[in-house]
Amino acid sequence: MKEKRERVLVGMSGGVDSTVTAKLLQEWGYDVVGVYMKLHDNPAYHERNIERVRHVAEYLGIEVSVLDLTDAFKEAVYDPFVEGYRRGLTPNPCAVCNRHIKFGRMMEYADELGCDYLATGHYVRHDGRNILEAVDETKDQSYFLFDIDKSLLPRILFPLGEWRKEDVKAYAAKIPALQAFATQKESSEICFVETTYVDVLKKHMNVDMPGEVLDTEGNVIGHHKGYMHYTIGKRRGFFVRGAQEPHYVSRIIAEKNQIVVTKKDTLLADRIYFDRPNLPDSMRDFECEVKIRYRTKKIPCRVRIDEEGQGTIELQEPVYGVAAGQAAVFYEGPRLLGGGWITGAE
Template sequence: MKVLVGLSGGVDSSVAAALLREAGHDVTAFTLLLGHADPDGVHRCCRPSDVRDARAVAARLGIPHYVWDYQELFQQKVETPFLRGYAAGITPNPCGMCNRDVRFGAVLDRAIRLGYDALSTGHYARAWAGGLYRGLDRQKDQSYFLSRIPASSISRLVFPLAHLTKPRVRQIAADMGLPSAEKPESQEICFVSGRTSDFLAARLGETPGEIVDAAGRTLGRHSGIHQFTPGQRRGIGISGSEPLHVTALDAGTNRVTVGPRRSVFRDRVRLVECSRLLPPDDPWPETFGAQFRYRAVPAPARIAASSGNEMDLILTEPAFAPAPGQIAALYDGDRVIASGLIAA
């Protein structure tokens, strides 16, 4: 099989490429240039050192390697919506946007045009018989971030690490003598250097407003709603008789509402931009798991109403602070059956 594999220079993608090569596939590697340089001239995403590491791995494996510049598309589809989302009081998921529109969108289209049979990455997930499933290593499972990929694309994907744990991946890299065997994990948001709050403050500035309680009483002031997300407890800057959490953000009034922890749980969640991953003829399960954060335990759920690409869920166990803008991945066991964006 002719496979195009993403090679970031890290240990996961390196082992994915090595396993494909070892299995006898015709493998070509690529590295993406994504985030733009900071004012100091440093690329936080796909740094020059990462490109050098990827080239070294490709050379060790004896496979062709190319560097493709997708910075403009990344800015259009990921960075700009990320900033706009926070300015509007929602909490966007940049990995989900990148996977849908860049890595498994534009790049997959390019792979097909170039005659490749499949696109592969070092994600911990499983693509099988046209379905997307969790990876074996539950601590590293990335099916949540991949759930925004269109169903029509999944049959073209190969995830060689599906049945491996992270320690096993590092051992394989060491045994093969790959240069990335001991390379540290990458940071959570690839194009953000340092704290996300500092990154947002530098780009969105200050927009002072009120911090209020559920009754609308002013408790304090804030420097911008982009510094907050539902469920947040640290960094609010005010105290009460019990710990306070962010319960809501209102971009129209520029208000942050806070309350006790019990007030952030929700038993109903509305989703928009829903995408079904189950085949049209497969029956929809009466109950399923709804995962609202990476590594969160899915909440048992059922559909209360649906129309077009919108869906209202009822949760049998209230979930902690589903954040508007974040991904809701719906599971039937280990299989991803749909995803959407949390609206309320």
């Protein structure tokens, strides 16, 4: 009797990474089915991508479905994104989406289809217990996966974790039916932000509200065009009287529509506070390395978490631009330990 092949659901976006992921898994002997997730309301965007996904499905001879998760995405990701900026935070919607949608609702859909595994085109690896950085460090996406449920790892496949981006494109370019995917423009980092995040916020609130610029002692030293235009570390778009050198946003006071600015040498922080940790219960006082944004380098640090889940990070070297709402993600070498959500720094 022929042995039943293991079935895998592949999240397909219409891009080269998920396309090659589906092709590789089929070559490796899996019974592949695809799903395209509609996460936001942009008909032209979805029409274009669904056409690409169906082209790939036809080439591979696999079934593909469209899963409408717009309501779930709005509740879990989009609305908190808008509310975060309203409160003066700098949200990280991709990490939230990975927890609740891609490795939440999509995994539930895999169960409905009787799939053994869920696969995505993320550049990341895992050993069944821990997430590991991708071989291609320039494309590694482990930072955005810090908050997913690690108990799901035995059922998740990341075929591109051992690949480099240029090799993925070269692979697609050799297959006539997939050549167009090798040269198409890469999608933006945040799928529902077509231009800038401010344009998204304009749909929900007035972002152009002139306000005061303060120094670190609370003195009014200038003016700005509305606090939602600024994130921590930004140095343009506001006026400071008599400034002879650049000033940078160090704090946003949303309730008063004020921003606090300072010179670069005083923007440094060596202590970071965070909450909602996603770490094993045993990890309450440990040393590791931390990334405070996706594109920043790792910094050696000491982490302590109290009984209420409030964490403190003592950095061995100070960093610029620590923003509340972003993620502090902890590593031990290439191994992702977990992380938490930044609430402040000093």
